[in-house]
Amino acid sequence: GAVVSQHPSRVICKSGTSVKIECRSLDFQATTMFWYRQFPKKSLMLMATSNEGSKATYEQGVEKDKFLINHASLTLSTLTVTSAHPEDSSFYICSARGRASKNTGELFFGEGSRLTVL
Amino acid sequence: AQRVTQPEKLLSVFKGAPVELKCNYSYSGSPELFWYVQYSRQRLQLLLRHISRESIKGFTADLNKGETSFHLKKPFAQEEDSAMYYCALDAGSNYKLTFGKGTLLTVNP
Numbered sequence: 001g002a003v004v005s006q007h008p009s010r011v012i013c014k015s016g017t018s019v020k021i022e023c024r025s026l027d028f029q030a031t032t033m034f035w036y037r038q039f040p041k042k043s044l045m046l047m048a049t050s051n052e053g054s055k056a057t058y059e060q061g062v063e064k065d066k067f068l069i070n071h072a073s074l075t076l077s078t079l080t081v082t083s084a085h086p087e088d089s090s091f092y093i094c095s096a097r098g099r100a101s102k103n104t105g106e107l108f109f110g111e112g113s114r115l116t117v118l
Numbered sequence: 119a120q121r122v123t124q125p126e127k128l129l130s131v132f133k134g135a136p137v138e139l140k141c142n143y144s145y146s147g148s149p150e151l152f153w154y155v156q157y158s159r160q161r162l163q164l165l166l167r168h169i170s171r172e173s174i175k176g177f178t179a180d181l182n183k184g185e186t187s188f189h190l191k192k193p194f195a196q197e198e199d200s201a202m203y204y205c206a207l208d209a210g211s212n213y214k215l216t217f218g219k220g221t222l223l224t225v226n227p
Contacts, residue, residue: 004161
């Protein structure tokens with residue numbers, strides 16, 4: 001099956017710094033990628049939809065200047081948490097949909113990245 | 119707006135017992151519904167979707183539009199079924215999914 005890889009899997013940073021998380025589709029071209037945030041014991045919260053070559057579409061309540069998303073190629077999307085604060089500490093997960101998923105609706109998920117802001 | 123409700127946060131059964139994970143949805147249109155599963159220390163992966171009407175690992179799920187439900191069932195649970203299960207709804211284009219809060223299934227020996 002299709003593989004989506006996230007890096008780093010864990011990151012600890014100081015308050016005020018910026019952190020970049022990468023999401024790569026390893027063996028397929030991802031026309032659309034999604035970024036989620038997962039709080040402890042809560043569901044996945046969709047943050048934004050990222051389409052290759054265009055600006056990301058953010059969900060209501062998600063600050064686009066805080067969470068910068070770039071989808072520069074068909075295999076890579078990045079999420080940058082700018083000027084991170086402790087409340088940004090969370091588990092961030094990406095998923096990708098490729099051309100092959102068009103008829104199946106299946107999303108392929110990364111393994112997630114745990115961000116801890118001190 | 120669409121919503122997915124999984125009323126049980128935790129579900130514990132014994133091996134060999136039947137299991138049903140409940141999922142109810144709220145959406146005015148014709149939804150596409152999915153079950154995703156996350157085994158311990160693994161990523162989320164698709165278990166099944168209502169359109170395909172298939173059985174995966176012994177699990178089935180039937181879309182009941184009258185009750186707006188998409189419960190996941192398995193007649194005989196196995197220990198390896200222990201995992202976090204998420205019901206998800208696709209309400210429109212681009213497969214932007216709305217997830218339920220998940221149910222942690224534990225199958226005891």
